[in-house]
Amino acid sequence: MDRYAQDKSVVNKMQQKYWETKQAFIKATGKKEDEHVVASDADLDAKLELFHSIQRTCLDLSKAIVLYQKRICFLSQEENELGKFLRSQGFQDKTRAGKMMQATGKALCFSSQQRLALRNPLCRFHQEVETFRHRAISDTWLTVNRMEQCRTEYRGALLWMKDVSQELDPDLYKQMEKFRKVQTQVRLAKKNFDKLKMDVCQKVDLLGASRCNLLSHMLATYQTTLLHFWEKTSHTMAAIHESFKGYQPYEFTTLKSLQDPMKKLVEKEKKKKITQQESTDAAVQEPSQLISLEEENQRKESTSFKTEDGKSILSALDKSSTHTACSGPIDELLDMKPEEG
Structure with a gap:
């Protein structure tokens, strides 16, 4: 009898695992579930969405703080290098411009040192965020995982009961x-x-409240340090500005745009092509001009020949006309006959 009960319990566990696996498969594939069961967990789903948002934003905030620290170090280093350069050039220049460069270089070096002071609250801020992520968020995440496992078991049991109720016969x-x-x-x-x-909802609410307290406390410290930094640097820059009053300002001309060297090469190539094209066109036009000149010479010669022939003909005609005019009376004289007595 005990063995039968044990077998029965094993079968029961197998059936329970089957329906849990089926529910997990339905959730993984995104199939539609019972709308009433889903609606009953609406408040829980809202809390889970808030939890995932806190988890994601805290990770992004931690990455942003690390990147911000790197940018501050890089900016301070470049500002310090610029200050040293101005100071070294100012020592070499004995004019008023040299004094201005020395004062500006000292101010930039001072500003770079004060800027590094911003890293202290940022480092503290990063440590607090990492502690919050690895402790509070991780603990809530474990509770959420246990809750999801129990929800899968509960919904699987509901599917099992629904299947059994469809084949239920009260008489059996x-x-x-x-x-x-x-x-x-x-x-x-x-x-x-x-x-x-209930545990998940309470932990998510506490997680959101603790995150607000963390941000308000750490950002207030960072804001105070940032205000001190700007006050010190602004006073230094204002003092330098006052000391520069009365100095002759310099006039500078700046280039707004630089011409690309490749553009110059392209323009040169275009000019070469244009000149080559013009030379080839001129070479093609020269034979045609020679031909036209020869044709004009031939035309002139033909016209001159024609005019000379015309003149000769006219002169011949004139001679013939004069000859006939003169030979008329002579012939008459030669043909004269003696008058009859």
């Missing part, structure tokens, strides 16, 4: 006994789930 004792066992399993799973659900 075995089916009623099976339904009561499944119902007991659902009640136990719901009890564990409700307890962890």
